[in-house]
Amino acid sequence: MRAASLTIALAMALALPIASYGEEPTELGTPVSSTTLEEQRGGDDTRIINIIEVDGDVTDNTAINVVTGANNIQNGSFDNASGVLSVVQNTGANVLIQSATIVNVQFAEP
Numbered sequence: 215m216r217a218a219s220l221t222i223a224l225a226m227a228l229a230l231p232i233a234s235y236g237e238e239p240t241e242l243g244t245p246v247s248s249t250t251l252e253e254q255r256g257g258d259d260t261r262i263i264n265i266i267e268v269d270g271d272v273t274d275n276t277a278i279n280v281v282t283g284a285n286n287i288q289n290g291s292f293d294n295a296s297g298v299l300s301v302v303q304n305t306g307a308n309v310l311i312q313s314a315t316i317v318n319v320q321f322a323e324p
Contacts, residue, residue: 268312277307 285303302313
């Protein structure tokens with residue numbers, strides 16, 4: 215049960231914006247021209263290769279008289295959240311949970 219609580223807390227922490235809740239956003243500075251951006255950009259390779267390799271094994275485990283319970287996410291748990299949200303929950307014993315996320319961001323002309 216402790217692992218499930220930790221997983222939920224981690225997922226919620228990752229979903230929060232970088233700025234603290236209620237904090238006013240700060241200015242990033244003076245925007246640069248499109249010409250300057252064009253000169254300084256990193257490249258135009260359009261190939262996207264995403265590989266996640268997860269490999270786990272649960273063997274020779276024993277769970278005797280184990281009490282498991284429900285995982286609950288209450289209404290409003292993700293209010294004001296931004297970013298990529300992911301929640302992994304486990305109510306069992308001797309369970310291997312593997313989770314991975316790839317986020318591709320493409321900047322394109324509007």
